[in-house]
Amino acid sequence: MTGQSGEMIQIKELLKRNPRGMSITEISSALHLHRNTAAKYLDTLKLRGDVDRKEIGTARNYFLVQRIPVSSLLPYWPAPLIICDLRLNTVMVTEGILSLLECSLDVMYGVPIDEIPISLFKDPRIREICHNAVQGETRTHTFRATVRKKDLLLRIQGIPVVFDTGRDGAALAFFDETAHQSTSKELDLLKQQYAALQTGQREYIAHLDNKLRITYLNTPFAARTQRSGKQAEGIPFTSLFPAQILHEIEELLSEITISNQSASIELMMIRNDGTLGHEEWDLRAIFDEQGGITAYHATGRDITELARCREQLEQYHRNFEDLIEDRTRSLQEANRMLMATIREKEELERDLLFIQFAFDHASDSILLLNEEGQIIRANQTASTLLGYMVEELQELHVSVINPSITRSAWNKIWKDGYPGKRMRTRSIHRMKNGRILNVDVSRTFVRFLDQMYFCSIARPLEDKDDCIDETMPADS
16 A cells, blocks of 8 residues: 555656646656556546546546545535536535525526526636636636625635546635625725825824834824835834933823723924924824734824923913012002102191191281282181182282282382291281271291292281381391
8 A cells, every 4th residue: 555655646746747747658657657557546546636637639648636525625615615517517515505695405406507597607707617627727706796686796716626436526616705895895995085084184193013113104204204104114103202201102101091092192302403392192002802902093293383382481471470570569669658658648638737727717817929919828817807708819919908009019019029028017908898907917028939929917906096007127
């Protein structure tokens, strides 16, 4: 038996070196075997599916092929199968093919492959695949078919087989790719949508594996890294940032869990011009069915200008707070001075009120006149003495009160006056009702704010003899 196995191996090696095929005579001559012995080994190899036989003219040539024994194919092949014999008649079907085509066994069993009453089998390519498989050639075609109003995409592969009797046959394996095609279309659509979404996108987008190696980056991020997509593939994401902030990225990754699938962080970076910048990144993890991280989807944007604006705004706030504090201190000092001034004014007002009270309630009549002889102030005593209201007195000329003083006399008095000059005389005052009063008058010139005034202080006399208008010097 061992010798037979070795000789069959030699036959297979010989056929491998002669892919065009060899006859029994050629094989027996090359291996120095008896013709009948060579024929016996070839039948055994054909029965095992190792060699195939074709008639070329009157000769029968043998080829090294890989035919699968039907008894070995059926238990282990997962796809639905139709087994045909040498004449392309259906001799075996699996349960899967009946479920796929939704038909019964009697529809297919014993019927030539191209006469099965299903529109799919009317396609001449089905017979061609089956015929080639019988001849030892594997062919595959994809078909679109409608079965029970369902559109299917079927990939049919011909498999050379050999029956236990040693006869050649063909197996048609059916692969339903309808769901795969639908999924592929959805995937293509999603890819197109994703590509359209990235068009004009200014943010950085990067795909990372679970080791944070870059697997994809968009155009803005490629410009930021100064690498093309191919050049950036496999580069660690962390290498794009200064080494001193790697612990921040590690802390960010520790925050990502199955319940918290994304995390954000602001990272310092070195810009292409060598200056320091800031970027904001969001890392979103992609998990497998077991909850393990398989990849990351990272999106980022340059916030350097925003960070600078924040710093300037914070500086403005600090400056503004300092300014407010300075202004507050200034206002507090001003308020303190204002309160002190108010207190001083209140004291002055009290003094003025007291002086006004003393002025109004003096025992003598007091009149204050200007250079034109107009009364500008009068006390209450003068109002009571002369019978005028205080407001009325302030509208009168000196000659109305003292008829003895004419305008020329008043001009002479004023011309000879100087600040501090005092005179005392006896004169007359005329009341509002026309009555003449004899008065003792003390006259004084005073200066206030670069303006000189004439002050007349009068006291009524009861003795008519004392009514002589005589000017006397004041007591010194």
